[in-house]
Amino acid sequence: MHESDSTKSPTVPEPIAVIGMSCRLAQVKDPRAFWHMLREQRHGITEVPEDRWGPWADDLAETGARLGGFVDDVDHFDASFFGISPREAEMMDPQQRLTLELGWEALEDARLTPAALGRNRTGVFVGAISGDHAALVLRGGPALITQHTMTGVERGLIANRLSYHLDLHGPSMTVDAAQASSLVAVHVAVESLRSGECDVALAGGVHLNLSPESALAAARFGGLSPDGRSYTFDARANGFVRGEGGGLVLLKPLSRALEDGDHVYCVIRGSAVNNDGASEGLTRPDTDAQEEVLRHAYRRAGVDPSTVAYVELHGTGTPLGDPIEAAALGAAFGPAEQREGPLLVGSAKTNVGHLEGAAGITGLIKAALSIKHGELPASLNFEQPNPEIPFTELNLRVVREATAWPGSEGPRRAGVSAFGMGGTNCHVVLEQAPASTEAENDPAPVQEDPAPPVIPLLVSARDTDALSELATRLTDLTDHLPQDRDLTDLATALTTTRTLFEHRAVALTTDPTHATHTLTALANHQPHPDLVTGTADLTGPIAFVFPGQGSQWTGMAAQLLDTSPVFAQTMRACADALAPHIDWNLHDAVR
Structure with missing residues (x-):
């Protein structure tokens, strides 16, 4: 050589x-x-x-x-x-x-x-x-x-x-x-x-x-x-x-x-x-x-x-x-x-x-x-x-x-x-x-908040036994998650990057320790005040209906239209979909 x-x-x-x-x-x-x-x-x-x-x-x-x-x-x-x-x-x-x-x-x-x-x-x-x-x-x-x-x-x-x-x-x-x-x-x-x-x-x-x-x-x-x-x-x-x-x-x-x-x-x-x-x-x-x-x-x-x-x-x-x-x-x-x-x-x-x-x-x-x-x-x-x-x-x-x-x-x-x-x-x-991907893989700890948000962890499986097994695996993950790291990334992954099956549970959590306790209850088929279980109907699309019962006021969405590109884009899509069926303008109505 x-x-x-x-x-x-x-x-x-x-x-x-x-x-x-x-x-x-x-x-x-x-x-x-x-x-x-x-x-x-x-x-x-x-x-x-x-x-x-x-x-x-x-x-x-x-x-x-x-x-x-x-x-x-x-x-x-x-x-x-x-x-x-x-x-x-x-x-x-x-x-x-x-x-x-x-x-x-x-x-x-x-x-x-x-x-x-x-x-x-x-x-x-x-x-x-x-x-x-x-x-x-x-x-x-x-x-x-x-x-x-x-x-x-x-x-x-x-x-x-x-x-x-x-x-x-x-x-x-x-x-x-x-x-x-x-x-x-x-x-x-x-x-x-x-x-x-x-x-x-x-x-x-x-x-x-x-x-x-x-x-x-x-x-x-x-x-x-x-x-x-x-x-x-x-x-x-x-x-x-x-x-x-x-x-x-x-x-x-x-x-x-x-x-x-x-x-x-x-x-x-x-x-x-x-x-x-x-x-x-x-x-x-x-x-x-x-x-x-x-x-x-x-x-x-x-x-x-x-x-x-x-x-x-x-x-x-x-x-x-x-x-x-x-x-x-x-x-x-x-x-x-x-x-x-x-x-x-x-x-x-x-x-x-x-x-x-x-x-x-x-x-x-x-x-x-x-x-x-x-x-x-x-x-x-x-x-x-x-x-x-x-x-x-x-x-x-x-x-x-x-x-x-x-x-x-x-x-x-x-x-x-x-x-x-x-x-x-x-x-x-x-x-x-590359360094850029490593930074994304290891995000900086979130700042402490006196009132941490409630984060939903969606778990789904083909049957209840599989749901329990998945919850057990998730507890190993949350049990090793630092307390100064929130659960948003995990919640996003569970909701958007996994196939969603009919048997479902939602664990409402605020920190890794609380998540572990809630998921442990699910793994053991036990009730928990912050755990919701049920079976989803996968035969049709999902629609969100806002009946107007609650505290609303004129122009309540105007600030979102000005500050959130995603919200504004979605509103434009809704306005375009409604336009052939109504004689008024959706954007004028919300402002």
């Missing part, structure tokens, strides 16, 4: 904004919970659920497959929410069902509704490699095959079903590039956005370990850690531990995101994909190919690698893979004299296991959260450096404890790597969101 390989590209494509995200991981239900796990240095590795392997349990008891990062209740799914019949839902790959849930949650996180997207060109790109559900269904023989089997087991439907149920008309594809799949899906989504093929994109991956056959295959392949821990870059590195779950990010060109006032976690500056080619073995990583994909990603991004503080590793914790990945990083990111300090590295696999087809998106979400919060969580299980990795020579350092983002000049930058066992390598370059 030559030094010129790392120079900036003459034309740098527009950054892509990450405006929403969702994830479901071992003992983690959303990005907020994932961040708490990372900061608290916890992991989600447990014994396999009792109902997972069935009669194969004895065969797997003495292998690394007995431990893993398992998602709770993979068999639970609210089919009616998506308008799916129980019979069809039963035959659907749980990865399809999980993708539907993650897609909806990513839109909500971005404060968008499916209706807001309309029939625009929204793309869906989902990495997935597991065929466990198909194996289980087909193992049952002809009696289990129904009219829903084909759509239930086809892997392409993982992405297509999300496009169908949200009425999204952009590209829709399931990407299989082995363990690099979900990060490659992000790369493809970025390229689709930059080419104008789609306007918005959902990208990521899902992976569930449902079949004992696939668990035994992984064990006999020889890559699993016998003690169920990933010792990434540690001297004890002895294999990976399987994880499951998934994640999606919602992407939009940065210029559009800024114009629309979107919340931006970070931006994707560039990415690259390649393959090892005819290396020393089909499943053996190749240092040169990994180095080249890193250099290519930073050339395309127009980013000097020496300005990157952190890389989220593929980091499987295998004796073979870790030293190869370290050597490629050291070569691509330059010697010590070109950097302010060593390149910091870590791996989310030490927390939630190796999600295989969804491994890359897990690492990307971790890196995006780290950039947003300006903090690097510890990479677990690192005590003694791997003697096969010359850390000082390569100028690398594993993050052993939570630390503030290093450096003070320039935007925070990080890289994310994912490598497939067949030689596909992918790297994505992330950067801190």
